[in-house]
Structures are given as C-alpha cells and as structure tokens.
Amino acid sequence: MYKWIIIGGGVQGCCVATRLLLEKVNKADLLIIDSYPEPMQIWRTLTKKIGMSYLRSPSVHHIAIDPFSLKKYARSNDYAQPFKGRYARPRLDMFNQHSLDKMDEVGVQECWKQGTVEGLSCSGGEWKVTLSNNQVIQGERVVLAMGMNQKPHYPDWVFKCSKGSISHVFDIEASLPDEGDVVILGGGMTAAHLSYTLSTIHSVTLVKRHPFRIHDFDSDPGWLGPKYLRNFHQVDCYEKRRRLIRQARHRGSLTRELYLKLKRQENAGRLNFYTGEIEDAQSRDNSVELLLTNGKIISAHSLLLATGTETNIPGEKWLQPVIEQLDLPCSPCGFPIVQPSLEWTRGLFVAGTLAELEIGPVSRNIAGARKVAERIAQNA
Known part of the structure; x- marks a missing residue:
C-alpha cells in the first residue's frame, strides 16, 4: 500500500x-x-x-x-x-x-x-x-x-456539422491542418498563439465573440498574496467565493505583446479578424461555412476551435x-x-x-x- x-x-x-x-x-x-x-x-x-x-x-x-x-x-x-x-x-x-x-x-x-x-x-x-x-x-x-x-468545450452548433473539417485544439489526438485556409474560433491566449503560428504558413481568419481583452495575466497579481486573499478567505459563503473567482479571472484575454504580434500579421495581410457570435454553421464538400449574427459569412477549408474546456x-x-x-x-x-x-x-x-x-x-x-x-x- x-x-x-x-x-x-x-x-x-x-x-x-x-x-x-x-x-x-x-x-x-x-x-x-x-x-x-x-x-x-x-x-x-x-x-x-x-x-x-x-x-x-x-x-x-x-x-x-x-x-x-x-x-x-x-x-x-x-x-x-x-x-x-x-x-x-x-x-x-x-x-x-x-x-x-x-x-x-x-x-x-x-x-x-x-x-x-x-x-x-x-x-x-x-x-x-x-x-x-x-x-x-x-x-x-x-x-x-x-x-x-x-474535456474540450464544443459549441452546440458544431454537432450538426461534419467533423472532418472541424477540430478542437484541446483534442490531443487531433493534428493541425497542413493545407488550405483556416478559421480559428476563440479570443484568448490559446487562440492568439494558434492564429499567429498558423498565419506564418496559412491564410488565417480569427473569429472572436468580443474585442481583444489585453491583460498581462489571467488574474490580478494581488490574488497571489494577502492583498485580495485575506478578504477572500473571510468570505464564508461559497457562492460568493465563486462569484469573486469569476469576476477576478480575465477570461479570453491575451498579453499586449501577443496582441501586437497578431496586429503585425494582420498588417502584412496574413491574418484577418472578425468579432461576432456564430448564428449557424454548415459543412460543405471540403469546407465549413460560418454565419455570424451580423450577417457576415466566413468559409474555410478547416475550422479550429479554441473555445476552452x-x-x-x-x-x-x-x-x-x-x-x-x-x-x-x-x-x-x-x-x-x-x-x-x-x-x-x-x-x-x-x-x-x-x-x-x-x-x-x-x-x-x-x-x-x-x-x-x-x-x-x-x-x-
């Protein structure tokens, strides 16, 4: 034992x-x-x-x-x-x-x-x-x-599409596309790293639900010590503790350095950005087509999800x-x-x-x- x-x-x-x-x-x-x-x-x-x-x-x-x-x-x-x-x-x-x-x-x-x-x-x-x-x-x-x-998170609309052209970056067995243009869905560090990496070899479009959120870290450094934790530990209600955690996290954020790298790729014509919610998605012969709530239609050979867990x-x-x-x-x-x-x-x-x-x-x-x-x- x-x-x-x-x-x-x-x-x-x-x-x-x-x-x-x-x-x-x-x-x-x-x-x-x-x-x-x-x-x-x-x-x-x-x-x-x-x-x-x-x-x-x-x-x-x-x-x-x-x-x-x-x-x-x-x-x-x-x-x-x-x-x-x-x-x-x-x-x-x-x-x-x-x-x-x-x-x-x-x-x-x-x-x-x-x-x-x-x-x-x-x-x-x-x-x-x-x-x-x-x-x-x-x-x-x-x-x-x-x-x-x-446990990757898949948006509901994914399940009516052909999985052949869609993969999640957190699927450890799935490989990245080796040809064709790519749409990446997500707005945080994972999506940003992936967009920059693939934009050096592919035409890449990054679709995100919100404007870029720029933060050095995924929560304020005050949460590392007593500045915030002293009050946190005095909270007896665990529902309130959960709310404090949610409020503290900079979900879907990225560092300024990585943001500037993405902007350089955009200025070089290698990367496009779109902000909006996905209203519908359809699989085509060898591609996937996304309809945004603002009416914009985006299509690509491959869709990579960076939508968290x-x-x-x-x-x-x-x-x-x-x-x-x-x-x-x-x-x-x-x-x-x-x-x-x-x-x-x-x-x-x-x-x-x-x-x-x-x-x-x-x-x-x-x-x-x-x-x-x-x-x-x-x-x-």
Whole structure:
C-alpha cells in the first residue's frame, strides 16, 4: 500500500509529487497515476501544438521550491534570451526542460503508472483507486490533481456539422491542418498563439465573440498574496467565493505583446479578424461555412476551435459517486469545500481546479500549483 497516490500527472500533480518527494516521502511510497506515459504530457503537447514560445507567467512560477531556481537554471545552462518582458517570462522549452530535470532529480518517473482511473472508494481508512483494467491500488492518502484540458468545450452548433473539417485544439489526438485556409474560433491566449503560428504558413481568419481583452495575466497579481486573499478567505459563503473567482479571472484575454504580434500579421495581410457570435454553421464538400449574427459569412477549408474546456468538475463520472457515498461537502457549483490544508475528507486532498474555492483564481495555473504543493506538504 502506498502512502500517497496522486491522480493526474500534469503540472499540478507533478508539482505536488516533486514537493512530497523532496520533503515527505520515499519514491517507493508514492504513486502517480496518469492516462499518458510521461509527466506533463498534455501540457507539453498542447503548448507545442499552438506554437507557444514564452509563458505568460513570470520566472518565479515553476515546479521547484526555490522561486529563483529557473533563473539559476537559465544561467547554468547558458540559454539565449531565456526570459522576455518586464515580468521575465521564461522560454517554454527551458521551462519544460527545467521541470523534467527537477522531476528526474527526485525520481518522479520512477513513481509513474500509466492508467485511467474509473473508481475511488474508502474503506477502513484506506483509499482504493480502481483503474480501467480493474486493477485496484491502495493508499493512505490520495491527491486529486486532474486537469480540465481533457474535456474540450464544443459549441452546440458544431454537432450538426461534419467533423472532418472541424477540430478542437484541446483534442490531443487531433493534428493541425497542413493545407488550405483556416478559421480559428476563440479570443484568448490559446487562440492568439494558434492564429499567429498558423498565419506564418496559412491564410488565417480569427473569429472572436468580443474585442481583444489585453491583460498581462489571467488574474490580478494581488490574488497571489494577502492583498485580495485575506478578504477572500473571510468570505464564508461559497457562492460568493465563486462569484469573486469569476469576476477576478480575465477570461479570453491575451498579453499586449501577443496582441501586437497578431496586429503585425494582420498588417502584412496574413491574418484577418472578425468579432461576432456564430448564428449557424454548415459543412460543405471540403469546407465549413460560418454565419455570424451580423450577417457576415466566413468559409474555410478547416475550422479550429479554441473555445476552452467544459466547466464540470474534473473526473466527474467517477468522482460524483464518491461525493454521494461519503457525503463530501460541496458548494452549490459542485466544487469541493475543503480545509485550508486542502483536505476534503480524511486522507483525500485536492489540487488545481478542484482547489480553487480555497486557493482562489490562480488555483488552475502554475502559481496555484506551487501554493497547493506547499500546503499539502506542510500538512502531510
């Protein structure tokens, strides 16, 4: 039986695992379960797919404990242009290699098990995780670190179109179009990165529901510390906490630097922008045709959706029965109400999206992963 089982091997799960292995537990006593064979595989696949070169987050946000670890790593490995801008945003390839090296130092890969979780139960103080192959793994403590990117959001009108010409960027198995003109639907960082990347080789049209929203980060940096979190934690009503989180997030926003890159492509005639809602969509022989509410018709060989993820709780299919059986406390939005230690019930901890009613708006991102890892390690 393991002392710790972490379900989910993305940035969140790997950050928690790295911290626990450094401070609390031996490799033989920790297991990470993920659907993919390598750590942070969805993150690395998707960021490469959209052509991201620098992260949005600053240099102090990464999976190591020392906040200056990435800057030291850049110097010791002699990276060219390792950081960009006033917030020292790191190169993606450097961030990824730093993460892999830090995980290698503590042996994360040696604790890895590829598998799909289909059940979770607790009996006699022991947790049992059931996999799709019916294997049952026992542990004293479980960390739920499942991400949201495995559940892409598809607008309703998509389902009456032929899927051959439509794909979602968060579909990890789908490849990008290699010919023809492309329409990208979305207005945030993912859509912007993808639009810039593809506009260097294709004719690209970006369709968004709203004007560009320019923000350095996906929420105000005040949410990283007591400036906003002090008042947030004094709120006892979890419906109000959810409203505060929604208000704090700059959904569908992008950095000014990326916005200027898009404008340069537009001025060069490689990228077009349209703002409006989709009223209808039709599949043609080898193309898709979109009708906007303003009457504009846009057609292309391929439609790429960058419309985010579903808002359901991660792992809902197998997690909901656990919530009901153990009467786990949830807010009206369905998300966990947890202790400051991030313990939902005895021996069951949450990370990432599932921890946001305690960690706040940054819970889903790298800064949130660091906060989660620190809290769980302190209370282990």
